[in-house]
Structure formats: C-alpha cells, structure tokens
Amino acid sequence: MLSQSGKYAVRAVLYLAVHSDETNKIGFKKLSEDLGAPAAFVAKLLQELSRKGHVNSSKGKNGGFYLTESQKHKNLLEIIIEIEGKDKLNNCVLDASHCNHKHPCALHHIAYPKQKEFLNGLKEKTLLDFASEIKKGTSFL
Amino acid sequence: MLSQSGKYAVRAVLYLAVHSDETNKIGFKKLSEDLGAPAAFVAKLLQELSRKGHVNSSKGKNGGFYLTESQKHKNLLEIIIEIEGKDKLNNCVLDASHCNHKHPCALHHIAYPKQKEFLNGLKEKTLLDFASEIKKGTSFL
DNA sequence: CATAAATAGGATAAAAATGTCCTTTTATCT
DNA sequence: AGATAAAAGGACATTTTTATCCTATTTATG
Numbered sequence: 001m002l003s004q005s006g007k008y009a010v011r012a013v014l015y016l017a018v019h020s021d022e023t024n025k026i027g028f029k030k031l032s033e034d035l036g037a038p039a040a041f042v043a044k045l046l047q048e049l050s051r052k053g054h055v056n057s058s059k060g061k062n063g064g065f066y067l068t069e070s071q072k073h074k075n076l077l078e079i080i081i082e083i084e085g086k087d088k089l090n091n092c093v094l095d096a097s098h099c100n101h102k103h104p105c106a107l108h109h110i111a112y113p114k115q116k117e118f119l120n121g122l123k124e125k126t127l128l129d130f131a132s133e134i135k136k137g138t139s140f141l
Numbered sequence: 142m143l144s145q146s147g148k149y150a151v152r153a154v155l156y157l158a159v160h161s162d163e164t165n166k167i168g169f170k171k172l173s174e175d176l177g178a179p180a181a182f183v184a185k186l187l188q189e190l191s192r193k194g195h196v197n198s199s200k201g202k203n204g205g206f207y208l209t210e211s212q213k214h215k216n217l218l219e220i221i222i223e224i225e226g227k228d229k230l231n232n233c234v235l236d237a238s239h240c241n242h243k244h245p246c247a248l249h250h251i252a253y254p255k256q257k258e259f260l261n262g263l264k265e266k267t268l269l270d271f272a273s274e275i276k277k278g279t280s281f282l
Numbered sequence: 283c284a285t286a287a288a289t290a291g292g293a294t295a296a297a298a299a300t301g302t303c304c305t306t307t308t309a310t311c312t
Numbered sequence: 313a314g315a316t317a318a319a320a321g322g323a324c325a326t327t328t329t330t331a332t333c334c335t336a337t338t339t340a341t342g
Contacts, residue, residue, distance in 0.1 A: 001142050001252070004330065007235050014247055027288065036238070041331050047290060060339025063288040076248075094148050096282060097177070106155055106271050106280045107217075110262035111142070114255040121251035130247050139247045141237060145300065168318065182301050188320060201309020204318040 001118075002084065008037050009045045009083045010076060011141050016055065016067045017131035018141075025057075025064030035141060045083065054079050067127065076130065077122040089119065142259075143225065149178050150186045150224045151217060152282050157196060157208045158272035159282075166198075166205030176282060186224065195220050208268065217271065218263040230260065 002010070012031060020026045028046055032039040046065050049055040054074070057065045081089060093115070096105035104112075133139045143151070153172060161167045169187055173180040187206050190196040195215070198206045222230060234256070237246035245253075274280045 001256075002234055004236075010248070011235055011237070025288095029288095038331055040333075043289080044291090044331090050289085057289060058339080059287090059289045059337070061285095061287045062340060063338080065289085093143055094152055094282070095145075096152070104280050106275060106282055107151070107263075108280065110266075111259055114259045114262075115142075118252055118255045121255075122248075125251075134247060139245050139249065141235070141247055166318095170318095179301055181303075184319075185301090185321090191319085198319060199309075200307070200317090200319045202315095202317045203310060204308085206319085 002080065005041075005045060006080055006083045008035070008042050009049065009079060011035050011037070012042055012046060013049065013055065013067070013076070013079050013127065014130050014134065014141055016065055017072050017127040018134050020064075020066035022056075022066060022068060025062065025066045027064045031065065049079065049082065052082050054082060072128045072131065073126050075123050075126055077119060080122065090115075143221065146182075146186060147221055147224045149176070149183050150190065150220060152176050152178070153183055153187060154190065154196065154208070154217070154220050154268065155271050155275065155282055157206055158213050158268040159275050161205075161207035163197075163207060163209060166203070166207045168205045172206070190220065190223065193223050195223060213269045213272065214267050216264050216267055218260060221263065231256075 012035065015031055015035060016026060028043040029039055031046075032042040035042070046055055046057065050057040050065070054071060055065055056068055056071065057063070092099035092105055093107045093111040094105045099105040099108055101108070101112075130139075134141060153176065156172055156176060157167060169184040170180055172187075173183040176183070187196055187198065191198040191206070195212060196206055197209055197212065198204065233240035233246055234248045234252040235246045240246040240249055242249070242253075271280075275282060
C-alpha cells in the first residue's frame with residue numbers, strides 16, 4: 001500500500017506534528033534518529049514536502065523543519081498523495097484495464113471498498129488528531 | 142498492496158481457473174498474451190506456483206499449465222502468500238516496530254481492519270468462485 | 283565579519299523488482 | 313528413432329526504489 005518513502009514521510013510528518021511548531025524546529029538528524037530511519041533519505045523527503053508546502057523549513061543556525069498550525073490542520077492523505085502519486089493510490093488492485101464499478105476486475109468488490117475506506121480514514125483526520133493520540137500515548141510512531 | 146508479480150500471479154491463476162482443466166492445458170504464451178502480461182515473466186511465476194503445488198504443469202508436446210479440481214477449490218490468499226510472502230501481507234502499514242492491537246501505530250486503527258477484511262475476503266472465496274463470476278461476465282481479468 | 287550549524291540539491295551507489303534471452307529437459311506424435 | 317513442442321531453469325539486462333555522500337547556500341550568533 002505505502003512505499004517505504006511513503007511510510008517514512010508519514011512518520012516524519014506526524015513526528016513534526018507532535019514535536020514541532022514555529023518556535024520548535026527540528027533537524028532531520030534528530031528526527032530520523034528518533035524514527036530509526038535513514039537520515040539523508042528522510043531529509044530528501046522533508047525537502048520535497050517543504051517545496052510542496054506541506055512542511056516548513058528554515059536554513060541556517062537554529063534552523064530545522066516544523067509545521068505551522070495551519071499545516072497541522074491538514075489531513076494525512078494530502079501528504080501521502082504527494083509522495084505516492086494520486087494514481088497509484090486509487091489504482092485497481094490487479095491493474096486490470098479499465099477496472100471500475102461497472103466493469104469490475106475479479107477482486108474489485110473485495111478490494112476497492114476497503115481501499116477507499118482506508119483512504120477516507122486518512123482524509124477525515126487532521127495531523128493534529130493523530131498527534132494528540134500520540135501525545136496521549138494511545139498510539140505511536 | 143500487491144506487487145506486480147502478485148498481480149500477474151493472481152490473474153494467471155484465475156485465468157487457469159476459468160480456462161483450464163486436466164484435459165485443457167494452456168501454454169504460458171497464450172495465457173500471457175491474453176492477459177497482456179510479459180510472457181517470460183509470467184512463465185517464471187507459473188513455474189514457481191507449479192513447484193509449490195498451486196498449479197499443475199506438464200512438459201512436452203501438448204503440455205501446458207492447468208488446475209485440477211482440488212486446486213480450484215483452494216482460496217486465492219494461499220497463492221498470494223506464496224508470491225508476496227506472509228510477512229509482507231500482514232505487515233504494519235508504517236513498518237512501525239512492534240505494532241499490534243495493544244501497541245498500535247498511528248495508522249493501525251485506520252489501516253489494519255481494512256487490510257484484514259481484504260485478506261479475509263480472499264480467503265473466503267475459492268478460485269472456482271472467482272472463475273464462475275468471470276464466466277458469467279460479472280467480473281473480468 | 284567569521285564561524286558554525288542548518289537545509290538544498292546534485293551525483294552516485296546499492297539493492298530490489300521487473301523483464302528478457304537462451305539452453306536444457308521432458309513428453310508426445312509421426 | 314527423430315522431430316517437435318512444451319515447461320524448467322540459469323544467466324543476464326533494465327528499471328525503479330532506496331540509500332549515501334559531498335558541496336553549495338543560507339542564517340544566526342559571537
């Protein structure tokens with residue numbers, strides 16, 4: 001479902017949702033170490049998300065990555081789409097040609113609803129929602 | 142969710158469930174052409190499934206791949222597991238360490254149930270079930 | 283202004299997944 | 313027995329994904 005990049009990206013962004021704000025910037029080294037993820041690789045992902053406006057960054061001393069309040073109010077799906085690409089996420093499980101509700105592939109009825117529900121779940125919660133669960137300790141990264 | 146190999150494997154096996162039996166063997170060339178899949182690559186997958194006993198094959202003139210009745214009564218999940226590996230299928234969406242129901246990753250509650258339901262859907266239907274839908278024309282490959 | 287600390291970005295490496303080609307083996311048919 | 317047609321399998325090629333390294337740029341601070 002999610003590529004390795006997608007997984008790192010989600011965890012990195014949620015990490016920032018939990019630990020960062022305008023006055024608490026976080027370097028990619030600390031972040032990636034805490035996540036147990038390859039630092040340079042995660043740095044690239046954060047750069048990309050920064051270019052696309054999902055994450056903020058500032059260079060120079062005391063710089064780092066962080067999320068603004070408005071960024072924390074976005075949903076996770078947007079970030080995942082940025083990394084994975086919209087197509088790939090909505091694709092037919094079998095890559096059958098022209099698979100859709102009217103012309104369903106053999107697994108469509110089994111797979112598509114679940115896939116959709118998962119994506120909707122990601123769309124319905126903000127980064128803050130996830131962050132507060134993590135802070136409460138009811139889920140983790 | 143499924144790798145390209147997994148997708149080809151599912152489609153190939155269902156193709157055999159629809160079109161083959163002990164007296165109607167099918168060559169990998171025809172099969173892969175009908176599916177629009179790379180012939181040599183699909184051949185490898187069929188060989189693997191044949192070694193593992195999910196598919197039958199016979200060499201020599203008039204040989205080919207086919208499913209026995211008992212093979213057609215198995216469920217799709219077994220075949221997918223063979224190709225994808227059990228681990229990968231049950232893995233945490235985020236690859237978070239030790240993610241489970243008691244110690245859930247941030248996406249566990251959103252992702253895991255859907256994932257499980259999908260896999261159960263695959264387990265509950267036999268290849269024959271899928272094949273008959275395809276024959277009826279209510280789904281396709 | 284110099285220095286240090288941070289991200290940005292380019293180039294490259296390594297690994298994994300996907301795909302192709304060619305030879306060997308096996309079975310069937312004439 | 314020989315010809316033919318099929319899968320089996322090994323080797324290799326290509327592409328994509330993942331990962332690392334090095335330099336440039338930016339910024340705060342002493």
